[in-house]
Amino acid sequence: MPTLEWIGKSKVINHHQEVPFRVLERKYSFDENGQHSEDNGSENMIIRGDNLEALKALLPRYEGRVKCIYIDPPYNTGNENWVYNDNVNDPKIKKWLGEVVGKEGEDLTRHDKWLCMMYPRLRLLQKLLASDGCLIVSISYHELNNLVLILRELFGTKQVVVVTVQTSGGKPSGGFNYVQEYLVFVVPNDFQANALDFCGGNSRTPFEGLTLSTFDKTQRPNQTYPIFVDRNGVFAGVGKSLQEQIDDGTYNGEKSDFPYDYSIAPEGTVAIWPVTSKGKECVWRQIPDRLQSDWEKGYIKITPNKNDKISNQYSIQYLPSGVIAKIESGELEVLGHEDGVPTLKFGDNQTVGGQVPTIWTEKAFFTVNGTQTLKDIFPETPKKFEYPKPVSLIKSVIQAVTEDGDVILDSFAGSGTTAHAVLELNQETDANRSFILVEMESYAETTTAERVKRVISGYKADKTEVLYDVEITAKNIAKGADFLKEAKNIAADAKGKYTSVKAPKMEDGQLRVVAVTKANDLIAGINGNFSFYDLGEQLLIGECLNEAVSADKIREYIWFMETKAPYTPADGGNTYYLGKHNDAGYYFYYEPQRVTVLDYAFLATITEKASSTIIYADRCSISEEKLSQMGIVFKKIPRDISRL
Numbered sequence: 278m279p280t281l282e283w284i285g286k287s288k289v290i291n292h293h294q295e296v297p298f299r300v301l302e303r304k305y306s307f308d309e310n311g312q313h314s315e316d317n318g319s320e321n322m323i324i325r326g327d328n329l330e331a332l333k334a335l336l337p338r339y340e341g342r343v344k345c346i347y348i349d350p351p352y353n354t355g356n357e358n359w360v361y362n363d364n365v366n367d368p369k370i371k372k373w374l375g376e377v378v379g380k381e382g383e384d385l386t387r388h389d390k391w392l393c394m395m396y397p398r399l400r401l402l403q404k405l406l407a408s409d410g411c412l413i414v415s416i417s418y419h420e421l422n423n424l425v426l427i428l429r430e431l432f433g434t435k436q437v438v439v440v441t442v443q444t445s446g447g448k449p450s451g452g453f454n455y456v457q458e459y460l461v462f463v464v465p466n467d468f469q470a471n472a473l474d475f476c477g478g479n480s481r482t483p484f485e486g487l488t489l490s491t492f493d494k495t496q497r498p499n500q501t502y503p504i505f506v507d508r509n510g511v512f513a514g515v516g517k518s519l520q521e522q523i524d525d526g527t528y529n530g531e532k533s534d535f536p537y538d539y540s541i542a543p544e545g546t547v548a549i550w551p552v553t554s555k556g557k558e559c560v561w562r563q564i565p566d567r568l569q570s571d572w573e574k575g576y577i578k579i580t581p582n583k584n585d586k587i588s589n590q591y592s593i594q595y596l597p598s599g600v601i602a603k604i605e606s607g608e609l610e611v612l613g614h615e616d617g618v619p620t621l622k623f624g625d626n627q628t629v630g631g632q633v634p635t636i637w638t639e640k641a642f643f644t645v646n647g648t649q650t651l652k653d654i655f656p657e658t659p660k661k662f663e664y665p666k667p668v669s670l671i672k673s674v675i676q677a678v679t680e681d682g683d684v685i686l687d688s689f690a691g692s693g694t695t696a697h698a699v700l701e702l703n704q705e706t707d708a709n710r711s712f713i714l715v716e717m718e719s720y721a722e723t724t725t726a727e728r729v730k731r732v733i734s735g736y737k738a739d740k741t742e743v744l745y746d747v748e749i750t751a752k753n754i755a756k757g758a759d760f761l762k763e764a765k766n767i768a769a770d771a772k773g774k775y776t777s778v779k780a781p782k783m784e785d786g787q788l789r790v791v792a793v794t795k796a797n798d799l800i801a802g803i804n805g806n807f808s809f810y811d812l813g814e815q816l817l818i819g820e821c822l823n824e825a826v827s828a829d830k831i832r833e834y835i836w837f838m839e840t841k842a843p844y845t846p847a848d849g850g851n852t853y854y855l856g857k858h859n860d861a862g863y864y865f866y867y868e869p870q871r872v873t874v875l876d877y878a879f880l881a882t883i884t885e886k887a888s889s890t891i892i893y894a895d896r897c898s899i900s901e902e903k904l905s906q907m908g909i910v911f912k913k914i915p916r917d918i919s920r921l
Contacts, residue, residue, distance in 0.1 A: 278429070278430070278433065279426070280426070280430050281392070281423060281426040281427055281430065283388065283389045283392045283393070283423075284369070284386055284389040284393075285365070285367065285369065285370050285389055285392075285393045286392070286393070286396070288365050288366075288367040288369075288370055288393075289363075289365055289370075289393045289396045289397050290396070292363065292365050292396075292397040293329070293333070293397040293398075293400040293401050294921075295366070296329055296330055296333045296397070296401075297330065297333070297815045297816075297817070298333055298334065298336075298815065298816045298817065298834070298920075298921050299326075299330050299333070299334050299812045299813055299814065299815055299816070300334065300812075300813040300814060300816060300826055300830040300834070301322075301324065301331075301334050301335075301810045301811075301812065301813060302810060302811050302812070302813035303316060303808050303809070303810050304809045304810060304811055305808070305809050306319060306806065306807070306808045306809075307726075307729075307730055307733065307806060307807055307808070307809070308733070308805075308806035308807075309496075309733070309734075309802075309804075309806070311734075312730070316808065317806055317808065319806040319807050319808050320684075320711035321696070321699075321711050321712050321713070321805065321806060321807035321808070322712070322713045322714070322807065322808055322810055323690070323693075323696070323714045323716070323721070323725060323726045323729065323807055323808075323809050323810065324713070324714065324715045324716075324810045324811075324812070325716060325717070325721035325722060325809070325810070325811050325812070326715070326717055326811060326812035327362075327717045327812070328398060328688040328689065328715040328716075328717060329363060329397060329398055329401070330812055331688065331715040331717075331812060332398065332401035332402065332405065332688055332715070333401060333921060334812060335405060335686075335713065336401070336404060336405065336921050337833070337834055337837030337838060337921070338837055338843065339405050339684065339686075339713070340404050340405060340841065341404070341405070341406070341407055341408065341841075342405070342407055342684060343405045343406055343407055343410055343684045343685075343686045343713075344407050344409075344410045344411070344678070344679050344680075344683035344684055344685070345410060345411055345413070345674075345675060345678050345679045345683060345684075345685045345686070346402050346405065346406055346410065346411070346412045346413070346685075346686045346687075346688075347412075347413045347414075347415075347671065347674055347675070347685065347686075347687050347695055348402070348412075348413075348414050348415070348687060348688055348689045349414075349415040349666060349687075349689050349691060350394075350395060350398075350414070350415075350416070350689050351391070351394075351689075352416060352417040352419050352420065353378065353387060353388065353391045353419050353420050354417065354419050355378075355379065355380030355381055355383075355387070355419075356380075357378075358377050359377070359378055360375060360376065360377055360378065361373045361374065361376070361378060361390045361393065361394055362374060362375065363393065363394060363397070365393070370393065373386070373390055373393075378390050378391070388420070388423060391420055391423070392423055392427065395424070395427070396427060398688065399427065399428070399431055400431070402686075402688065403431055403432070405686065408465075409465055410678075411462065411463065411464045411465075411468070411678040412428075412432070412462075412463040413460055413461065413462050413463070413674050413678070414428075414460070414461045414463075415458060415459070415460055415666065416458065416459050416460075416461060417458050417459065418455070418459075421439070421459055421461070424461055425437060425439065425461060428461060428463055432463045434466070435463050435464060435465055435466065436462070436463070436464050436465070436466055436468060437461065437462070437463050438461070438462045438464070438633075438635065439459055439460075439461055439462075439635070440459065440460040440461075440462060440633065440634075440635050440636070440637060441457050441459055441635065441636045441637070442457060442458050442459065442460055442637040442642055442670065443456050443457050443636075443637065443638045443639075443642065443643070444456070444457060444458045444642060444643055444644050444664075445643055445644055445645070445786070446643075446748065446784070446786025446787050447786040454786075460637075460674065462633070464678070470632055470633045470677045470678065471676055471677055471678070471679075471680070472676075473633065473673055473676060473677055474599075474673065474676070475637075475639050475641075475673065476632070476634060481626060482626065483596055483597075483600040483603075483609065483623055483626045484578045484594035484595065484596060485594055485595065485596075485597055485707075486592070486593075486594055486595075486707075487551075487561055487562050487563065487568075487577075487593045487594055487595045488551050488552065488553055488559050488560075488561065488562070489551070489559055489560050489561065489562045489707060489804075490553050490557060490559045490707060491559075491703075491707065491708075491709050491804065492559060492560050492804065493533075493558065493559055493560065494519055494532055494533070494535055494558065494559075494560060495532040495533050496560075497560040498518060498519035498520035498523065498532055498535075499518050499519075499520040499521075499564055500518070500551070500560035500561050500562070500563070500564060501518055501519040501520075501535065501551065501560050501561075502515050502516055502517060502518035502519065502521075502561070502565055503515065503516040503537075503538075503539075503541060503542070503548040503549065503550055504516075504548070504549040504550075504561075504568070504593060505542055505543060505546040505547070505548060505549075506546060506547055506549055506579055506590070506591045506593075507545055507546050508545060508546075508547075509617070510579050510580070510581065510591060510618075511579070511617070511618055512572045512577065512579060512618075513543070513545075513546045514543075514546075514569075515565045515568065515569070516541060516548070518564075518565060519532065519535050537550040537552065537558060539588055547590045547591070549589045549590070549591050549593060550588075550589065552587050552588070552589055553587075554584050554586070554587070555586070556586055556587050562595060563595065568595075571595060571596070572619065573619060574619070575614060575619040575620050575621035576595060576596040576601065576621070577593065577594070577595055577596075577620065578593070578594040578595075578615075578620050579591050579592070579593055579594075579618075579620070580592050580594070596621075597705060598705075599705065600626075603626075604621075609623055609624070609626055610623060610624030610625070611623060611624075612624055633677050637670075637673075639669070641667060641669040641670070642667055642669060642670040642673075643667065644664045644665065644666070644667065645784060646667035646668075646669065647662075647664070647665035647666050647667040647668070647670075647694065648662075648664070648665060649741060650665070650667065650668055650697075651665050651692060651728075653736070653738035653739065653800075654728055654731050654732070654736055654738070655724075655727075655728070656737075656738075656739070662691065662692050665691065665692045665694060666691075666694045667694075668694055668697050668698050668701060671694050671695055671697075671698035672698040672701060672702050674698075675695075675698055675699060675702055675710070676702060679710055680708075681706070681708035681709055681710065682708075682709055682710065682711075683710050683711075684710070684711050684712075684713065685699055685710055685711070685712050685713070686712075686713045686715075687712070687713070687714050687715070688714075688715040689715075689716075690714035690715055690716040690721075690725050691716065691725070692724055692725060692728055693714060693716075693724070693725040693726070693728040693729050695712060695714060696712045696714055696725075696728075696729045696732075696807070697728065697729065697732050699711070699712040700712075700729075700732055700733070700803045700804070700805040701803060703803075703804070703805070704803050704804055712807075722809065726807075726809050729805070729807055732802065732803055732805070733802050733803055733804075733805045733806070734802045735800055735801050735802035736800055737800065738800050739776070739793050739794060739795050741791055741792070741793055742775070742791070742792045742793075742794070743789055743790070743791055744767050744768070744771055744778070744790040744791065744792050745763070745764045745767045745768075745781070745788070745789060745790035746787055746788070746789050746790075747760050747764075747787065747788045748786055748787050748788075749783070749786055749787070749788055750786075757788075760788050761781060761788065764781035764788055764789075764790050765780075765781055767790050768780060768781060768790045771790070771792055774792070775792035775793060775794050776793050776794050776795040777792070777793045778790065778791075778792045778793075779791045779792070779793070813826070813830075814826045816830070816831065816834060817915060817918070817920070820915060820916070821915060822867075822869075822914065822915045822918075824869045828865075828867060828869070829846075831865065831867065832844070832846075832855055832865050834918075835855065835863070835865055835893065835918060836855050836856065836863065838918070838919040838921075839858070839863055839891065839919075840858040840859075840863075842858055844856075847885075849884075849885070851864075851882060851883070851884070851885070853865055853866045853867070854883075854885055857885065857887050860887055860888040860889070861887055861888065861889045861890070861891060862883075862885050862886075862887035862889070862890045862891070863890075863891050864883070864890065864891070864892040864893065865893045866879060866892060866893060866894040866895075867893065867894075867895075867914060872895045872896060873894045873895045873896070873914070874894060874895065874896045874897070874898055875892050875894040875896065875897040875898065875899060875911055876897075876898040876899060877899065879892075879894070880899075880907075880909075888908065889908045889909075889910065890907075890908060890909045890910070891909075891910045891912060892909060892910070892911055892912065893912045893913075893914050893917070893918070894911065894912075894913070894914060895913070895914050896913075897911045897913070899911075
């Protein structure tokens with residue numbers, strides 16, 4: 278198979294093995310209660326630090342577990358001011374450290390530097406990727422060919438497929454008009470994509486279940502309430518929510534003990550509680566006022582329940598925001614109302630296809646949409662990033678390759694679009710995917726994490742409306758003056774109807790008039806949480822354990838290296854006991870300030886039963902023969918602690 282050679286390749290092939298292992302230090306957690314120091318147990322992580330070291334730190338817990346890796350590395354355009362900083366032990370490469378990578382023709386090693394930066398990161402990403410996982414890389418033409426070659430070298434047993442994405446109306450350069458970037462998919466040979474929203478497909482009902490199974494009554498008491506339906510299947514109102522009953526004193530027990538009481542329904546109605554088809558008590562997706570409003574608009578559908586495993590006599594469905602948008606835009610035809618109720622009837626509602634097209638031309642994927650989203654979230658500093666990816670693009674990537682419960686990793690996190698996309702997709706599909714973001718720049722907390730906080734909590738965003746939008750091409754440019762006059766007239770007519778109307782302006786090859794309505798209401802937050810981490814101390818310094826690292830962190834590392842399983846501290850009085858895995862008991866007999874000895878006195882403290890026992894200690898005073906007879910394996914600290 279052809280391979281790519283470049284300056285420094287031989288020095289970086291194994292550089293990922295030389296990267297020190299650093300522990301992750303949680304700084305704070307964030308959820309619906311805001312930022313706090315307590316560990317909320319979130320599977321979502323934002324890590325501040327060099328992504329090469331962060332990827333190494335993730336290996337013990339996530340090796341072979343990440344279903345989707347999406348990265349948006351530097352494109353090496355010559356305008357990004359990126360710096361090569363990997364500490365590779367080679368004189369030629371050390372000359373590159375700290376220097377901004379130059380433009381084409383000015384820096385003859387610029388592509389070598391990019392490849393040296395990418396290769397060890399791809400090696401670590403390869404280790405983290407699940408066997409049936411997918412790696413997707415955003416890239417421009419500057420490094421596309423180089424990237425494809427090294428991906429084929431590293432992932433020889435997988436498909437490497439280039440997808441072209443139109444990202445703008447055009448960027449003229451050297452006599453060409455660049456309108457596209459690329460997504461390089463690395464997927465299994467038997468890859469089957471999930472349905473994508475923009476690809477078309479089969480007809481299906483637009484209504485979806487109103488239950489939200491990822492939360493319970495202790496977490497969302499204001500979304501825990503009975504819905505009353507009369508004997509004809511017509512919405513008849515709602516009862517008090519758990520939160521309302523707590524507030525007015527009619528319920529003073531524990532939230533977890535609150536009963537879903539079907540006997541409280543008014544005469545002539547039945548109570549419907551938020552219970553999944555499998556009988557799990559959960560919450561409704563909507564608060565009572567929203568439910569009442571949506572019923573009147575025809576957005577709620579009530580049908581007899583055929584599931585005899587639960588007590589609900591009716592099933593209640595709602596229209597997601599995406600469907601409502603299709604109704605408002607006219608994309609989904611409304612035929613009228615169902616007999617006797619306001620519930621809407623619809624024409625053909627197309628679902629999505631099950632194959633990934635290799636050309637994506639949706640205007641929703643234009644970078645201008647990513648820019649606008651950041652302006653909405655950060656109105657105080659709207660120019661945070663030059664070309665942020667739009668949420669819809671990353672959401673489509675994740676939608677194509679993941680399912681409920683999958684882990685998504687982005688080690689070039691930038692403004693945090695990937696986390697935003699995961700949270701939105703989870704909400705839309707009633708799923709629980711988790712994200713891991715890594716960002717080394719100074720804005721990791723002030724932008725990356727702050728964006729995710731605002732998406733979770735909600736934020737005010739001005740409403741932007743495009744009043745005029747005409748593409749200017751070589752064929753119609755002669756009519757440019759007419760287009761401009763028309764645009765100015767539309768802008769003049771719109772004055773006073775909006776907070777502001779901007780003058781006609783060329784953007785991405787389009788002549789546009791944009792109007793802005795200042796926000797009065799908060800955009801609702803999205804269910805979610807995360808914990809923020811910094812890279813901590815090195816676990817090993819030379820051949821010695823770093824005494825600055827807590828014993829708990831070392832125990833966790835050893836457990837992962839031995840079992841490849843998540844670590845949960847064992848119950849009981851033996852502080853050196855790690856736990857049992859595959860009927861083997863593990864002990865880490867370690868004290869930073871003294872030498873530990875595996876002897877008969879220590880063995881007398883072991884009460885946990887297992888078929889075999891592995892004990893880490895500084896020394897051992899029992900013969901190998903005797904240990905073997907007792908089914909014990911001695912491992913010397915730190916010599917026998919496995920290196921990543």
